[in-house]
Amino acid sequence: MKIRLMKYIYLIFCLFISTAFTINAQEIVSPNKKIKVIVSKKESNGKSFGQVYFKILFKKKSEYIEVMPSSPLGILRDDQQFTDNLKLVSESKAKEVNQKYEMICGKQKLCDNLGTEKIFKYVNSNNEPLNIVFRVYNDGVAFRYEFTNKRDSLVNVIDESTTYVFPSATNRWVQQYTESYEDFFPFSDSGKTNNKKQEWGFPALFKVNNNPVWVLISEANISENNCAAKLNNSKNPNEYKVSYASPRDSFKQTGVKTTLPWNSQWHTLIIGGLSDVVESTLITDVSEPNTLEETSWIKPGAVAWIYWAYNRGSKDYQKAVEFTDLAVEMKWPYVLIDWEWDVMTNGGNITDAVNYAKSKGIKPMIWYNSGTSWLEPTPNDRLLTSEKRAEEFAWLNKIGIYGIKVDFFAGDQQDMMKYCIDILKDAAKYKIMVNFHGATVPRGWARTYPNLMTTEAVYGAEWYNNKPILTNKAAVHNATLPFTRNVIGSMDYTPVTFTNSQHPHITSYAHELALSVVFESGFQHFADRPEGYKSLPPEPKEFLKNVPVSWDNTKLVDGYPGEKVIMARRKGNQWYIGGINGKDELQTLKINFDFLGTGNFKLKLIKDGENDKSFAVEVIKIKKGDVLNVECLPRGGFVAVLEK
Template sequence: MKYMYLIFCLLISTLFTINAQEIVSPNKKIKVIVSQKEFNEKPYGQVYFKILYKNKLEYIEVMPNSPMGIYREDQQFTNNLKFVGESKMQEINQKYEMISGKRKLCANLGTEKVFKYVNSNNKPINIAFRVYNDGVAFRYEFTEKTDSLINITDESTTYVFPPATNRWLQTYTESYEDFFPFSDTGKSDKDKQEWGFPALFKINNNPVWVLISEANISKNNCAAKLNNATNPNEYKVSYASPRDNFKQTGVKTNLPWRSQWHTLIIGQLSDIVESTLITDVSEPNTLTETNWIKPGAVSWIYWAYNHGSKDYQKVVAYTDLAVEMNWPYLLIDWEWDAMSNGGNITDAANYAKSKGIKPVIWYNSGTSWLEPTPVDRLLTAEKRAEEFAWLNKIGIYGIKVDFFAGDQQDMMKYCIAILKDAAKYKLMVNFHGTTVPRGWARTYPNLMTTEAVYGAEWYNNKPVLTSKAAVHNTTLPFTRNVIGSMDYTPVTFSNSQHPHITSYAHELALSVVFESGFQHFADRPEAYINLSAEPKEFLKNVPVTWDNTKLLDGFPGDKIIIARKKAKQWYLGGLNGKDELQTLKINFDFLDVGNFKLKLIKDGLDDKSFGVEVIKVKKGDILNIQCLPRGGFVAVLEKLSTMKN
């Protein structure tokens, strides 16, 4: 038996040869090894990639050999590839500015290499890799030119993880409105082992995290999801499934063609939260004029009444709330086309403008859930032109478009067409009931925010958020909100259909912890107007877009402390995700030299009261804050001026 085993090992070694190339990040911490396994010395085989991360002095294997490849209806590019060449290593070094998001000044800094292959029919395919200091991106490229449409149907791309890897994954749903529960098995209680992006992994007992998503989707792409039905530790990329009235699988396109960028943000938890990799790899801003794009806080009518905006008097009340709270925008939600009780949509827009408030209005995309009106005003370029011209005429500044039908190619085309056409009429956009962010906020900066989250709106629909909110809120900053603005509709103190059990300070902190270019504050006017002076003043002034973001402490589902900078001030938000008292510790090492005044608003004696402190701190100080169960805090840091002798 021993000799048979040795013969078997020898046979295997002759069947496979490995052709390996390395790409390393600029800071040398991340290394990608691309290899090809060839069967029995034949030149055709499967391409694999492996990822290593340097922790202190040694490299840790983050992802073992993981298969690559893509299928077309006419032929495959999977286990039948032959290596024919590679590009020179190229430095990617591009600085750009974001209008909204976690960081204003960003750097697309990485190392790129393109590997060239042909399949057994001698048809070419390239695989382009970029390795960044905080992650890896790769895409497939078909370089030949065709006049006829080619159907690209699926991928064999699979992310392989070591056993016992911890993970926080959302079961795939087209609305991306679900939770990210912890698992160390990768198994789902649903029929399908399908998962949506982004997907968070912690590699065994190592201090290395990976967040998988995708970016730079164009009209020639569909969105993808993950499936680990074959092996719980192997996550295969799958394209959007056909739907009833759209039978297409995958993408139909002329060649040449590029896939979306497959992205893996890699590093410590702070690297994950602070990363801008999704916009780094996306196409630059396509708009020549952007000074009309202004992120801001919004008063929103729907949440408190679980209904639309057909009552003119309620629209007036929320306009007055925006004035009271110094919020620049008012969102008039569904049913505005049936507005009565004293005025119509034009009257409402005129009232808002008379008070210095900019109105935004809601649309049904006309592709999915068709009951809420107005429906079918945006489906074609001609209809959009007519509607957007009318919006300009009555003084509307943005649109919220809801109820898209899924992740198929036609929905990607539709979203991009809306963004382009809205920009022609200087309209900002909020997408709801749609796919997660995939880099469009850089390419089309009039995209202010996207829902694709199980947000506070769900207090209206089911009781489940009541008990899960604290854990969920302390998971989202490490998952969904990493990849782009998130329209959670936070900071609600009163109850809608189902109650809160998060503290008032926890709710207040969501205004900092959650990033969104349009931050919709959804509660009743009296809930904000009757706040005590300090939290009310905080909500009047808290920014919605940031110059810089830093994770100070945290763990998914447990706690988070995040610091965001705007001009010369730092805003801090902290959340306790536990159902018990927890002390959150702020380490002020992130500060510059000098003394700072910290104004702290934290949990009071009970979950519906606040405590306020003003403290002097400096770099290197540590402050312990005791939080109630499901509690939290906010703080504002301002540097104290120094007097010269």
């Protein structure tokens, strides 16, 4: 009797659920069938309007496992919402996206934008249209919102209900949100923190539910009609909601003001094993193609950089000369003349410094304050309008400047996104390359405007000047960045230092040397003072003279966030390998050479010596499939060059 009663109650319960929620599900599958997205809509009490959700499945061996449970979608304008009041009008057929393109700098030269796209057309309860476009790639998922109707008057897009839901048993490496994106990515298995706001910056890394499946969340293809977003999990530690940049004192706007039609940025989720995440080009895949007709003037390269050694800019002409001479000795193509160059003294001015560099065959670049945030360092007022930029860039062409570093942007609001893009566009007209500092993280602009060579947005080596915290955290931090920040674009960490700045480093010399390969940046600013490089033994010194900064291919050989990294990068016929130990204890790093082609290779290995300030050098014969164990000191590392 009890069993029959329980069955009856269960049937009644199921009937109630079926009337309360009608779930219409549609699927999109990646070209290799490994990733599946299911889009559904929950309708209350038989009504045709409701909330749209998506979930992500990943194929592990022969079955799919759930990577992301049902997660809400939706977007809000100040005049009306498109959240829990959506009705599905139509669903497009699955369409292949297949586009090959080249990158001038980055982890990979030849890229393939290959995925499956579906467009879901909805209307809200006011019959206003909204498209949600999904693309499913072999290494991830991207989606965006589109308002397709035409309206010349401005609308204000103020928020999203987009939320990324994760199982509670998920490990995470996320950075507390700051406008400069200069913080650490500490490990957490709960998502809880003492940070009251619970706001997190992109990118955010998750290892899902004790499975070997990783998800890196970010966004791409920011335009002048977007602001940048962040994540917030204050309501539930396992639910990360997308929120727009907060207003600031001089810019009261929330979200985006735009005419219609309009589309949001691409929301991106890179999914798979750690190697899938590290090697992914999804951020540039979904970004707009190159807008520049001629790009032969864009040249990645190594840069001699003054600031780190002396904790100041380039006010002293003699120091500018000293670092130009360093670039000559190290065969680096560029020297950066940093802040305060407008008041340069002690034997010469900025024009003299530029002429000296050119006389030595070195290409000079100079620093600018964006004029939007911290205004104390000068020059701070030369780029704020198109008229000022035209005048300034014409002068740079006249005296022979090849690139600019623009610093201290005010945040992630729409006006800052437009300002960055305007700088890139105007600089390109004058064949000037750009480095953004104190700015938002990369969001695909390097494909659209390939004169963008690198972006800071990282807690980098310059922090040895500011606080003592990096001394003890650098090794684990350095071993986390290749899985987080550096995945989404070039990273101006300013690495490879052997002497000390204001606060010491305790990473080994071989660890520092390895950062030239482990970290990718189209301009690689080598930060140490001249004696730091001149006093190196011949092998590491020669390595730094020749190591490339742009790559044809990248492979993650081994690694785990915060513990270890072995990165292999190819330039032409040569492979460069960099490995670092993120631990405060001895560790053996294992190089598996499965990534090699056929034939025999000569490997020159430069690794930790007897102590953290010495090197050991070996030459070894290697072929595909070999395994080499490299003993690393605490916080140690190695580099290697492979050639046939």
